[in-house]
Amino acid sequence: MIDYVIKRGSQMIIVVLLALTAVFFLVRLAGDPTALFLPADASREQIEEYRHLLGFDRPLLIQYTEFMTNAIQGDFGQSLRTSEDALQMILARLPATFQLAFTALGLSLVVAIPIGIITAYKKNSLLDYLGVSMTVLGQAIPSFWLGLILIFIFAAHLKWVPSGGGGSTVHLVLPAVTLAAYSIARFARFTRSTMADVLRKDYIRTARSSGIPVSRILFRYAFKNTLIPIITLVALDLGVLLGGAVITEVVFAWPGIGKLLMQALLNRDFPVVMAGVFFVAMIYCLINFLVDVLYAYVNPQIRFK
Known part of the structure; x- marks a missing residue:
């Protein structure tokens, strides 16, 4: 049983990391959201300064590395629109x-x-x-x-x-x-x-x-x-x-979470989207794990391997 839990736990971590990786690059295809969060009359210098502040001017792989490093520690950053902690916004819903x-x-x-x-x-x-x-x-x-x-x-x-x-x-x-x-x-x-x-x-x-x-x-x-x-x-x-x-x-x-994620996608609020993906991926993995355990109680012929 312990070996099975360790094996499934490792699989869960891999699945969650792969989900975060895929969504990280997919949401970047929507383009740079910097201009959405500044006044319409913002100058080019102001836009570039804000891009640098958010880190969007750095190479994509560097952004990805920094994001995954922080995400593993439970830090998905702050909402680009409200400046609230992204994960806390998800948990609040x-x-x-x-x-x-x-x-x-x-x-x-x-x-x-x-x-x-x-x-x-x-x-x-x-x-x-x-x-x-x-x-x-x-x-x-x-x-x-x-x-x-x-x-x-x-x-x-x-x-x-x-x-x-x-x-x-x-x-x-x-x-x-x-x-x-x-x-x-x-x-x-x-x-x-x-x-x-x-x-x-x-x-x-x-x-x-x-x-x-x-x-x-x-x-x-x-x-x-x-x-x-x-x-x-x-x-x-x-x-x-x-x-x-x-x-x-x-x-x-x-x-709920669904409405929040829809708003975040429309607003290109990347930190909230990523925090939501993390939560959804964890939910799926945990449910699948619990179902596998429940199988053994419903059908005694099933054994953990």
């Missing part, structure tokens, strides 16, 4: 992102898994066709369009909930539903597919012929053997959600 992501994920699982199990059991019935149609529709609808429709109906017309912002549970309703819609459709469809395969197994037929109640067969025997692929899918979705559901956060003005 963390509670809002956690709140939205876990609410959407919980809603997805509560709704999708029963739909997937029932439609798999009632395969080729009217209920199954209805469920499959809903999952296809849920995956096809763009999240920004769904968000705007929900705002129009429930915020603008019915006035049941606010149209955006954060601060209370009622502000969470529309963005959580919008963010969960795609995951509900995907989880339900995936659960149906894996459950349908398991329900064709011989041991399930034996359990049915033995007179075991259907609910016990579905949830104790069949569903348990679909958990590993479902856990993998949930982990991937959780990584995306915690990384920042950019479109949803922008549509609803939700004060």
Whole structure:
């Protein structure tokens, strides 16, 4: 187990460093952002002086070396627009992102898994066709369009909930539903597919012929053997959600990491972008590690190597 943790820890470090390296050079393709942070009438001398102050006049490889040296120590610099610590800005948005992501994920699982199990059991019935149609529709609808429709109906017309912002549970309703819609459709469809395969197994037929109640067969025997692929899918979705559901956060003005990163990209605020990439990469790596550990508890045949 210790050897496995060391091995995965080394892999995580490499992945994070590679992600930072790739994004560092990609954001530089947008050009020098110096002029964006000075008045329109700034002289050439003032622009060059500010470029030198920010370090953008140095060779790119030197900038990269200095950045990685500081990043390893947890220093991503200050925001070019607000002069705040970049990593602290990301961490300040963390509670809002956690709140939205876990609410959407919980809603997805509560709704999708029963739909997937029932439609798999009632395969080729009217209920199954209805469920499959809903999952296809849920995956096809763009999240920004769904968000705007929900705002129009429930915020603008019915006035049941606010149209955006954060601060209370009622502000969470529309963005959580919008963010969960795609995951509900995907989880339900995936659960149906894996459950349908398991329900064709011989041991399930034996359990049915033995007179075991259907609910016990579905949830104790069949569903348990679909958990590993479902856990993998949930982990991937959780990584995306915690990384920042950019479109949803922008549509609803939700004060999370996704909205902050979108603003930083538009403003070419490189330190904030890099701090956000670091956080997202770490989240993905940690989730994958925890999922691998969880596999061993779900399936005792799995051993760490």
